[in-house]
Amino acid sequence: MADEAVHFYSQQFAQEELIGDENLLSLLPVLIDQDRNDLLCQMPSVDEVKKAVFNLSGASASGPDGFPGVFYQTCWYIISLDVYKMVVAFFQGHTLPKSVTHTNLVLLPKKELIQSYSDLRPISLSNFINKVMSRVVHDRLEIVLPQLIYINQAEGESLKRIMKILQEYEAISGQLINKGKSAFYMHDKISGALSQQVEQITGFKRDQFPLTYLGCPIFHLRRKKGYYNDLIKKVKNKLQNWKGKLLSFGGKAVLINSVLQSIPIYMLSTVVPTKYTINELHKIFARFYWSTKEEGKSRHWSFWDKICLPKEEGGLGFRSLNDVSMALFAKLWWKFRTSNTLWSAFMWNKYCKKKKPTEVQWKSGSQVWKRMLEARDQVDHQIWWEPKNGLCDVWEDNWTKLGPLKQVIPPDFQIDTSIEEVSHFMNANGWDAQKLHTKLPSNVSDHILQQLSIVEHSEEKDKSWWMASTTGDFTVGSAWNMLRRKAQTADNFSKLWHKGVPFKISFFLWRLWKFKLPVDDVLKRINISIVSRCRCCLNSQQEEIIQYLFLIGEFAAEIWQHYNAAVGIVVPRIQIHQKIVQWWYMQAPTKLKAVMQAAPAFVCWQLWKKRNTIMHGGKMNKLKIIHGINYNLQQLVKTLYPWLR
Known part of the structure; x- marks a missing residue:
């Protein structure tokens, strides 16, 4: 069986001789100028490599060498120079030894019934040092990526021309489109004639919503509990592996915290399941913990909501998926507010337009956006905008560490709405004390002058800090601790x-x-x-x-x-x-x-x-x-x- 697996993937990953016209490559536009290209290719600094090491997850699975990320992060002060030299050697074009590039292939099932190796998805468990090199390149590409991708880059091109380009790409690259696994989706109200035309041009079949993409259901009508049955089924299948085993309460607690509650995390970070789905998962967790049987009545000695509290508050340390979901959407709100990405630009143009994100109200549409706004109301005041260029909003953003001024200033204080940006209170030497005392209440202006460091107006963007963590970096754990249901500590x-x-x-x-x-x-x-x-x-x-x-x-x-x-x-x-x-x-x-x-x-x-x-x-x-x-x-x-x- 092992020999057959090696033979199958050796053929799959082998490169065949390509016969095709490479003139298509000349059609690619030049989007990166020489300065940015030099930036991508220059030798990395020690700080750049260190940032890459600590931005990677230390808890991820180790590669063939057995050293996980936490080893590199903990022992950085010992091994930093060696790691840096290895990354520099990679950028200089040196051939890396197999001990570094060696990778374990792990086969994950794509479906329940496995009939061939095509039904298995290979994933690579690389050595952590390989990930460090990739991360350095990733961080550099992240700077120039917005120049390479446009939201409307395919607009105006005919479908026939797109298919022609894809066919030419197949001839050049040797990568073929599997039309049997390809499909297109259209709104239900689209005419049948248009659908048939698209099918004839592309050779793809039309499929119906909902569809599952990267493990998440995609649909355009109202949510239905049936869309999330795969998630519930996945949890129940995991329980089948433990059925019949004599597990103690301690063993069950470890499995719930480490395995069962981690299964829905990915979906909870991207979509909003129905209340039925969350409640059903909670029932499964509670039954597994308190009972030895899967069906029928059983005595639950405490409500699940009551044991989903920290131990110092009388619980058992489990986490409610409702609280976890809200913390994950707080992370989305943090990214939306603080990052300059294609996704954040799309969300801003679709939902905010000319309105301020702190003022937008949900009317209809995406449940994801609705959930983000719910998280906004609870966490936006925890984002501190350290004044640099002073473009953050005076009244809506928290730039004083006191919270948004519209919530801090007494109702009877007259707000000057003509002042929009914090830069109004800044001059070449720092804070303009006279303007602060004139336009803000005395307690607020005194706090700014005494507690906030002297700032000099610069071209650097206002820096965002997460006040709920000691480091200033956003963490889901700190958001969960702030948003979760609490009980009295004893x-x-x-x-x-x-x-x-x-x-x-x-x-x-x-x-x-x-x-x-x-x-x-x-x-x-x-x-x-x-x-x-x-x-x-x-x-x-x-x-x-x-x-x-x-x-x-x-x-x-x-x-x-x-x-x-x-x-x-x-x-x-x-x-x-x-x-x-x-x-x-x-x-x-x-x-x-x-x-x-x-x-x-x-x-x-x-x-x-x-x-x-x-x-x-x-x-x-x-x-x-x-x-x-x-x-x-x-x-x-x-x-x-x-x-x-």
Whole structure:
């Protein structure tokens, strides 16, 4: 099978002798002048190479040499000179060794049923250093790209001429158009005669909306939930691989955070799925986490929205896809406002025209633009425009770090609408204090003069900074943290999760804290009828309640007394929450503080194990419980202080 794969792709990537007229190349216009061409070809600087290294994702998959991007970024101060010399050698035309250019081909299925190698898509896993060289070239081309591409470059050309040019290109390059996989799309109201004419000229068939392009549905009518069935199916197929495996809650949490919630990210960054789609994905995640079966009823011990909160706010650290979607569209708004690209120019001309982007309102049309405007209302004030040439808007843009002045200035203050640009308040020496005091409230003008550095009017464009991050660079994580649904932070929630304590024990303590355990009194509160009796006290007729099972019961009281005496705690019987908090805030040496705070989790965990063992026919005694708690404490000490023997 391996030999057949090598043979197939060797033929596919082999270059055949080309026979054709290259005169077509003379028709290509010269769009790059000599100065820009020299800029593209000049030797890169160390700073340029460093920028390329750190602009690449450090978490991307490593190539054949095994060194991921995070290695280059972390060890840059050691390897920078070697990396720089290698990039310079590439620009000088040196032949790079195979150890650098070697690439792994990974085959990804294009469809569910694989019948030939044509049904597999090869992707290259290159060495990171190769990506650095490509990134340097990419960053340079990004500067001149707007001169090479025009929005209306095909306007006025007949379809027949386009097809003729494509045929000549096929003859010269050897790259053939697969008409069997090609199609054209037209609006539903286009006449059938025009459609047939296009089909005859191109040889392509007409297809119907919606279509899937690069994994995203494209349509021109109202959204339908059926358009996103492939996304839901992809998530369910991933679950099939884990079906039947005995996964702990900790294992499920890792899979949800690392795998399941990452599947929709690409689509969420480009389109707006229906509410049904998002809710269905949340149901799939919740069922996978709380239940061992795919269908039928199952007990979800907490609503998904409530556990999609950080741990310090009482959640489990999952992320709601609604919050993620809004953060990703905040990224689109950031790019729209701060980048000079073909896409941003198109969006500006289509939706803003002569209006300011901060004032435009959505009326109809693209759901993507509507979602971007929703993100704008929440994040635009976080974009700080550092004055350079002073072309940013005085009243609409945040150039003072206080927010847009139209929102900061009191309603009764008279705004001079004739002033539009910040450059009005700038002169050759910096800020014009007189104009600032005349046209702005005193508190605002004083803030500008005292807090904003002296600026000199220059030709450089106003620089954009993202105020929600410490570096000033936009990150989806900082946008998510700003936009997400929040709950009240409590120090007690943070202490449920101790470093070095296994997830299963911390998660158990979280459930105990929130009374989300399948104990008899909890089951009764959710209308599950059961004959209740505490399993830990065999001679007792006491009903099983959380307080009795974990604190005041005869067996539990003996265990707590054993450890209370060891640390000198003398208190009357209290609630289980109070007992745990008492251990958390007990005075102890710094190095023992973490151990003391984790002790109540281990005590409750061993009591819970005893209860379950007896419930299923086993036996447990006091010595076994104490041994289990001591073992947990010993393992924690080894984790926190590995140098201790």
